[in-house]
Structure formats: C-alpha cells, structure tokens
Amino acid sequence: xxxxxxxxxxxxxxxxxxxxxxxxxxxxxxxxxxxxxxxxxxxxxxxxxxxxxxxxxxxxxxxxxxxxxxxxxxxxxxxxxxxxxxxxxxxxxxxxxxxx
Amino acid sequence: xxxxxxxxxxxxxxxxxxxxxxxxxxxxxxxxxxxxxxxxxxxxxxxxxxxxxxxxxxxxxxxxxxxxxxxxxxxxxxxxxxxxxxxxxxxxxxxxxxxxxxxxxxxxxxxxxxxxxxxxxxxxxxxxxxxxxxxxxxxxxxxxxxxxxxxxxxxxxxxxxxxxxxxxxxxxxxxxxxxxxxxxxxxxxxxxxxxxxxxxxxxxxxxxxxxxxxxxxxxxxxxxxxxxxxxxxxxxxxxxxxxxxxxxxxxxxxxxxxxxxxxxxxxxxxxxxxxxxxxxxxxxxxxxxxxxxxxxxxxxxxxxxxxxxxxxxxxxxxxxxxxxxxxxxxx
Numbered sequence: 366x367x368x369x370x371x372x373x374x375x376x377x378x379x380x381x382x383x384x385x386x387x388x389x390x391x392x393x394x395x396x397x398x399x400x401x402x403x404x405x406x407x408x409x410x411x412x413x414x415x416x417x418x419x420x421x422x423x424x425x426x427x428x429x430x431x432x433x434x435x436x437x438x439x440x441x442x443x444x445x446x447x448x449x450x451x452x453x454x455x456x457x458x459x460x461x462x463x464x465x
Numbered sequence: 466x467x468x469x470x471x472x473x474x475x476x477x478x479x480x481x482x483x484x485x486x487x488x489x490x491x492x493x494x495x496x497x498x499x500x501x502x503x504x505x506x507x508x509x510x511x512x513x514x515x516x517x518x519x520x521x522x523x524x525x526x527x528x529x530x531x532x533x534x535x536x537x538x539x540x541x542x543x544x545x546x547x548x549x550x551x552x553x554x555x556x557x558x559x560x561x562x563x564x565x566x567x568x569x570x571x572x573x574x575x576x577x578x579x580x581x582x583x584x585x586x587x588x589x590x591x592x593x594x595x596x597x598x599x600x601x602x603x604x605x606x607x608x609x610x611x612x613x614x615x616x617x618x619x620x621x622x623x624x625x626x627x628x629x630x631x632x633x634x635x636x637x638x639x640x641x642x643x644x645x646x647x648x649x650x651x652x653x654x655x656x657x658x659x660x661x662x663x664x665x666x667x668x669x670x671x672x673x674x675x676x677x678x679x680x681x682x683x684x685x686x687x688x689x690x691x692x693x694x695x696x697x698x699x700x701x702x703x704x705x706x707x708x709x710x711x712x713x714x715x716x717x718x719x720x721x722x723x724x725x726x727x728x729x730x731x732x733x734x735x736x737x738x739x740x741x742x743x744x745x746x747x748x749x750x751x752x753x754x755x756x757x758x759x760x761x762x763x764x765x766x767x768x769x770x771x772x773x774x775x776x777x778x779x780x781x782x783x784x785x786x787x788x789x790x791x792x793x794x795x796x
Contacts, residue, residue, distance in 0.1 A: 366791075367787070367791060368788060368792060386788070390534075391534070392530075392531045392534045392781070393531070395527040396525075396527045396528050396531045398527070399528070404495070404496060434792065438792055438793075441785045441789045441792075443496065443498060444781070444785045445782050445785040446498055447501065447528065448778050448782035448785070449782060450501075450502055451505075451528075451532075451778050452775055452779065452782070454505065454506075454507050455507050455771075455774065455775060455778070458507045458519070459509055459512070462509040462512055463512075
C-alpha cells in the first residue's frame, strides 16, 4: 500500500485530503506540487516530509469543487506526460548531436 | 531597470539577489501542457562517454531538481556488496578493505541484471562473482643499491586489475571480462610487504544510490542557471581591462577601439567581483535566467551519461504510473 489517506477530513468533504506516500520524498513531492498548484480549481496544495528518518511524504490538496482524488490523478497523469515528452525530446536532441 | 525580453530573471546585486519587479514567479499561469511543450527545449552542448553537458530551457526548477535527485539516488548500478575474507594478513583491517572494495566502480550494465533479495541464493541473473588472491614476496633479483618498493618486493601494491571474474552459469557466454570488470584498472586497493597475503571472494549485486552511495551511477550530476551579463555604459581602456579581470576568462572581450563588450556569459562563475571596484560598479548588470538549466552529468563509467538521464526520467514516469494504477485499483 504505497498511498493512503490521512484521517480527519470527513467534515471537509471529498475536496480536501492529505495523502501519505510511502518511500517517496522531495523528488516526487515538489514536482507534483508544482503542477497541481497551477490548476484552476485548487485552492491549496502543499507537501511535507514529516521526519527525515521516515521515508514518508504527506501531500495535501484542497480544491473548491473537484474531489481531491481526481485532482491527484490528473496531476500524476500530467507529470507522466511531462516525463514522456522530456524523454522523446532528449532522445531526439542526442540523435541530432550525434549526427553532427 | 532596463526592459529585458520575457525571460524570467533574478538579478545578482551587490548585497542581495533580487527578482525582477514585474515578475510574479513562475507560478502565476495555469498549467497548460501544450504551452509547456512549446516552451520546453533541450540543447546538447558536449557529450562523450563519461561526461555530458546539456541545457534544459523553459522548465520549472522542481522538475530539474527531481531529475538531478533521481540521477544521484535512484538510477541503479552494480557494486560489490558481500566480501568473504578467507585470509587477510595485510595491515588494512578487514572492514576497511571491504569498504574500499565496495566503492570500486564496475563496468557491468545494471539493465542486464535483476535485483537480488537478501535471503535468496545468487543466480546468474542477479550476481557477479569476483576473487582477489595476492601474496607479497621478496623480489627474486636483489637490487644492490635501490630501496624502492618496486625493486625490492613483488606484488607490494594491490590494484583493481588483480580482481578476477568468475562467471556463474552461462555468464561466460553472454559477457566478457572486459564488460563486467572494474572501470579503471589502476585503482590502488591496498599496500603490502613480504609475508602479507590477501585471499577473498566478492559478490556484486544491483542497488540504488539511496541505499548506499557506492551504487550511484554518476560521479556527480549538477545543474546551474544560465548567467547573463549586460553592460549599462561604455567601458574603455584600463577600466575595460579591469572589467575583463572581474569575470571568468572568455566572458568579456575588448574590441579594436578598446571598449569592453560581452562575448559569452555562459561560463561565468558569477563571482560578482565587479562590485569590489567603485569605478566599474555601475557598469554591469549581473543576472541569471531562472528557467534555463545547464546540466553537467559525469558518469562513473558503467553507463553513458545520456542513458543515465533517460533512465532517471523513466523512473519518475514509472513512479507516476504505479501510483495511478494503485489509485485506480482502489477507487
């Protein structure tokens, strides 16, 4: 179980959640936060590593109307598209450099 | 402040680092993948087998840092993990010797191997076996007047070339010794004198830098922002030479009329030396372009640097995929 929810958000409805990622750190947290913060519907997005000795990352999303789970899925999908595009562009540039 | 073009900048002033006044940060626009694709460029500047310099332009600092962190800690490589010491009479302690052996870079490509778990026996798909058996003796020919160790003793220094590979299973048909041995043959492991002997066996496995730094495939992977130097007024003669000495060589040139001009600010070290001299303090504006990252990736030797970068980005993509799969399974 690499993602779980932190309890205590029942009164705020499905739009506010804190997700706990296991075995993750600033690498994924900062990039995901960077993308999700720029969505129109998101009011708050932030992440923290509660203690450096534990490899956990808490990721909080507070949206106005969209459920937080949808926002998280959309963020992960966008990050995956960014990675794909980076790989393709980099391979193209390396090929072009090698031809020269 | 003179109007620059639309690149986001930070200005390196004398006592502080300042953001541009009209710049609200890289965070004020909504996320649009198409806009990102249009703005994002990669330029490869230099590339050989061990080192690579390339630029990522139009990307957030969070992504550049994520790629750097992944290259350092999550791209796997092979290194010696277990050392079975049968005999060690040298003066290097067992644990120090084992530590040194673990840090020796191996040329084996980690993509051809699987991870080995602690409890299972090593198979030909996840381990490499090496051995090291050296004994130091007095040299047969007794040189009369030399006191150098090379003349008096045989095998007085153990180098990584003394490591022998023992293929398991059908590894001998798939790999050659040159593909899986140490990257450098002249790494000094230990020094001995006559009577000392080292006899040990080593097991190399696949691991990641997060577990132990010996598994990191890069000597280092760093990035910096592109520096920019703009001259606000004409600087001539002796002031021009002084200005040239304030920057790294090659940044400022002096033309035929003895005026200074900016040749190429890319390799400037940004030492802000210009602010030490009152006469030329006001003549230059130093800044950095905030979304232009100059990466420098030095590989340890097992995998070429361009592969390391692609593997790092693939790892981030696979992380996203696995989290998406888990979320879709449970919702």
